Amino acid sequence: MTSREILRSDKLPVPASPYSVATIWGGLLFTSGQVADDTSQDVAGQTEQVMEKLKLIMAEAGTGFDQALKATCFLTDINDFQAFNAVYRSYVGEEKPARSTIEAKLAGPAMKVEIEMIVGIPSAK
Numbered sequence: 001m002t003s004r005e006i007l008r009s010d011k012l013p014v015p016a017s018p019y020s021v022a023t024i025w026g027g028l029l030f031t032s033g034q035v036a037d038d039t040s041q042d043v044a045g046q047t048e049q050v051m052e053k054l055k056l057i058m059a060e061a062g063t064g065f066d067q068a069l070k071a072t073c074f075l076t077d078i079n080d081f082q083a084f085n086a087v088y089r090s091y092v093g094e095e096k097p098a099r100s101t102i103e104a105k106l107a108g109p110a111m112k113v114e115i116e117m118i119v120g121i122p123s124a125k
Contacts, residue, residue, distance in 0.1 A: 002026045009060045013053075022057050029061045029119040033074070039110035043080035046112045047087040055091070058119055067120040068097035074114040078103040084113060 007022040007029070015021060015032070022031045034053045036046035058064050071092075075084055081101065089096075097117070106114055 007057065007061055011056060011060060022061065024061060024121065027121050028069075029058065029063060029117075029121055031057050031117045031119070033072075033114040033116040035106065035108070035111050035114045039108060039112070042083070043075070043077075043112045044083045044087050047084050047115075050113055050115050051087065051091045054115060054117055058117075061119070061121055062123055063119050063121045065092050065119075066095060067122060068092060068117055069120055070118040071097050071099040072116050073099060073101040074104045074106060075101060076104065076106055076112050080112060 002025060005024040006020045007024055012021050019032050022029055024030075031054060034050045034057075036049040038049060039046065041049070055065065058067075071088075073084070073088070075081065078101075084101075104114075106112075
């Protein structure tokens, strides 16, 4: 029987709210929505921060962007779509995951981007 595991690591941020940074189930990694720590940056800078956080979370689970299956992306301003895409594309490579991008109001007024992902863990049984 497969059971849920909470991904924990000293390298990962501890959420201030009641959620886990990521959970693992059945060889899949589910991340919570990640946002930039430095919200003074533009959408490209914030996207870079978010993608680096996701990269760290994936590494702690033994996987990477090459195993990404689905991304759900939230932008506060859809006019930032091209700048967001330029950074996003540099991380996901040629084998891009399925993706939805939604214009939405985020939890903090200076937040411009939030991304959550579902990623395969190749070594999982």
